[in-house]
Amino acid sequence: MSERVWSSSVDRLMATDLARDVEFLNARTRVIGTVITNRHLGDHGLRVRSYSVLSLACSGLRPTQRELAEFLRLDPSQIVSIVDDLESSGLVVRETDSTDRRSKVIVGTSHGARLHREASRAAARAEDEALAGLTTDERDTLRELLHRAAFASAGESAR
Amino acid sequence: MSERVWSSSVDRLMATDLARDVEFLNARTRVIGTVITNRHLGDHGLRVRSYSVLSLACSGLRPTQRELAEFLRLDPSQIVSIVDDLESSGLVVRETDSTDRRSKVIVGTSHGARLHREASRAAARAEDEALAGLTTDERDTLRELLHRAAFASAGESAR
DNA sequence: TATTGTTATACTCTATAACTATA
DNA sequence: TATAGTTATAGAGTATAACAATA
Numbered sequence: 001m002s003e004r005v006w007s008s009s010v011d012r013l014m015a016t017d018l019a020r021d022v023e024f025l026n027a028r029t030r031v032i033g034t035v036i037t038n039r040h041l042g043d044h045g046l047r048v049r050s051y052s053v054l055s056l057a058c059s060g061l062r063p064t065q066r067e068l069a070e071f072l073r074l075d076p077s078q079i080v081s082i083v084d085d086l087e088s089s090g091l092v093v094r095e096t097d098s099t100d101r102r103s104k105v106i107v108g109t110s111h112g113a114r115l116h117r118e119a120s121r122a123a124a125r126a127e128d129e130a131l132a133g134l135t136t137d138e139r140d141t142l143r144e145l146l147h148r149a150a151f152a153s154a155g156e157s158a159r
Numbered sequence: 160m161s162e163r164v165w166s167s168s169v170d171r172l173m174a175t176d177l178a179r180d181v182e183f184l185n186a187r188t189r190v191i192g193t194v195i196t197n198r199h200l201g202d203h204g205l206r207v208r209s210y211s212v213l214s215l216a217c218s219g220l221r222p223t224q225r226e227l228a229e230f231l232r233l234d235p236s237q238i239v240s241i242v243d244d245l246e247s248s249g250l251v252v253r254e255t256d257s258t259d260r261r262s263k264v265i266v267g268t269s270h271g272a273r274l275h276r277e278a279s280r281a282a283a284r285a286e287d288e289a290l291a292g293l294t295t296d297e298r299d300t301l302r303e304l305l306h307r308a309a310f311a312s313a314g315e316s317a318r
Numbered sequence: 319t320a321t322t323g324t325t326a327t328a329c330t331c332t333a334t335a336a337c338t339a340t341a
Numbered sequence: 342t343a344t345a346g347t348t349a350t351a352g353a354g355t356a357t358a359a360c361a362a363t364a
Contacts, residue, residue: 009226010226011310012220012222013215013218013222013226013230015218015220017214018218021214022289022302023196023207023289024207025305027193028309031355033181033182033308034186055175056172059172059176061175063168064168065345065346066344067169067171067172071169071172072187074331075332076347077332077333077334077346080346100344101340101345102344102346103340103344120176131181131308133307134304134308134311141304143179143184145293145297145304147184149289149293150188150191151170223322224322224323225322234355234356234357236324237355256322259363260364261321261322261323262321263323
């Protein structure tokens with residue numbers, strides 16, 4: 001069996017209502033997951049947000065900055081600095097959309113694609129570490145339910 | 160059936176690997192959930208973090224600030240300012256632990272308990288809104304899996 | 319010596335408004 | 342008139358170190 005890893009202070013409070021609150025559980029899971037993932041991605045000079053943008057840039061779908069912002073739920077102005085960093089590192093390039101010269105399409109370079117392949121393995125290891133304690137089936141169920149929650153929640157189109 | 164609420168830009172990118180990444184899905188779900196929950200809690204002058212502290216203070220378990228920090232995965236110094244705010248609003252009080260005078264136990268006042276009852280209903284409505292699209296059974300499953308992920312992930316006891 | 323709460327500080331993340339160039 | 346990207350700025354959240362009181 002797995003050993004106890006948190007102090008008694010923590011499981012003493014697990015009897016509270018808050019410990020059954022999805023918003024709280026989501027927040028706590030995310031803090032833990034982000035710390036672990038940033039640590040793994042840090043070996044490749046990336047963090048969660050920059051990895052996400054690089055991943056979409058290397059998907060072949062040629063997203064615009066506006067699409068990145070909506071998908072990642074970040075403000076368009078935040079995308080600017082993330083793309084600036086990735087571009088100055090030679091991982092992605094901005095291409096002006098030929099059909100709408102206002103839009104800029106973000107595409108990964110060959111260097112970016114190579115780094116993304118390495119980083120995605122690091123991200124997978126981070127996920128594996130963060131979800132230790134869940135079986136493979138349970139991880140798939142969690143993924144499916146989070147996917148629905150992340151994309152099906154109506155009405156909250158923006159801030 | 161529910162109508163489409165996100166633009167085509169978003170579901171165009173749902174075919175990417177990132178859309179199956181638990182860390183990303185968790186982040187997106189949390190952003191949506193936090194926005195919704197903060198909006199509901201704002202009617203009572205609370206936000207997610209202050210509501211969490213108030214909730215534990217009103218649990219009857221008399222948590223110390225250190226316990227709050229570990230359970231909520233916040234730095235002890237962050238607890239200070241949250242408790243300062245709640246205390247200056249008359250919602251909680253600091254009581255010096257009689258068995259260890261270094262520790263301060265945070266307990267809700269009667270005013271705090273009353274506000275917490277109202278706020279917990281607001282939080283429940285927020286959860287209901289954030290998880291629209293999931294059935295009751297699915298919400299319970301999500302709650303259970305997040306609970307395991309939030310508390311079972313070993314090794315990441317602190318920074 | 320070690321721990322609890324506290325203060326101070328810096329850094330990251332998030333939110334808002336205004337500007338430019340294109341449509 | 343509206344939209345994509347950009348800049349600037351402020352606020353919220355997070356991380357780190359040092360200190361006083363107590364153990």
